[in-house]
Amino acid sequence: xxxxxxxxxxxxxxxxxxxxxxxxxxxxxxxxxxxxxxxxxxxxxxxxxxxxxxxxxxxxxxxxxxxxxxxxxxxxxxxxxxxxxxxxxxxxxxxxxxxxxxx
Numbered sequence: 001x002x003x004x005x006x007x008x009x010x011x012x013x014x015x016x017x018x019x020x021x022x023x024x025x026x027x028x029x030x031x032x033x034x035x036x037x038x039x040x041x042x043x044x045x046x047x048x049x050x051x052x053x054x055x056x057x058x059x060x061x062x063x064x065x066x067x068x069x070x071x072x073x074x075x076x077x078x079x080x081x082x083x084x085x086x087x088x089x090x091x092x093x094x095x096x097x098x099x100x101x102x103x
Contacts, residue, residue: 003068006057010076013050014083017043021083021090028097036094043087050080 020043027036054077061067 003070003073006053007070007072007076009053010050011079013046013053014076014079017046017050018079018083018086020046021086025090025093028094031097031101033094033098033101036097040087040091040094043090047080047084047087050083054080 020039024036024039024043027033027039057067067073
């Protein structure tokens with residue numbers, strides 16, 4: 001397993017998902033709720049890819065410290081976790097916009 005590729009996969013997918021979440025929020029503020037939901041779905045697909053990569057990394061480690069932990073790996077994990085939270089919050093906020101608009 002190429003650790004650099006793993007780290008980049010997590011960072012790129014988490015970063016794309018984060019951008020999509022904030023684009024979805026901007027659309028929701030303009031009442032473009034269907035488009036906002038679509039962007040949240042795209043963000044979820046990116047998060048799923050990043051999470052799959054993370055899961056493969058965890059499986060390779062087997063809880064035995066087989067995978068070398070570096071600062072950039074910690075950075076990638078941080079990106080993923082904060083983006084998961086951003087997605088959850090954006091989803092809730094879009095739902096609130098939908099409810100307030102009567103959709």
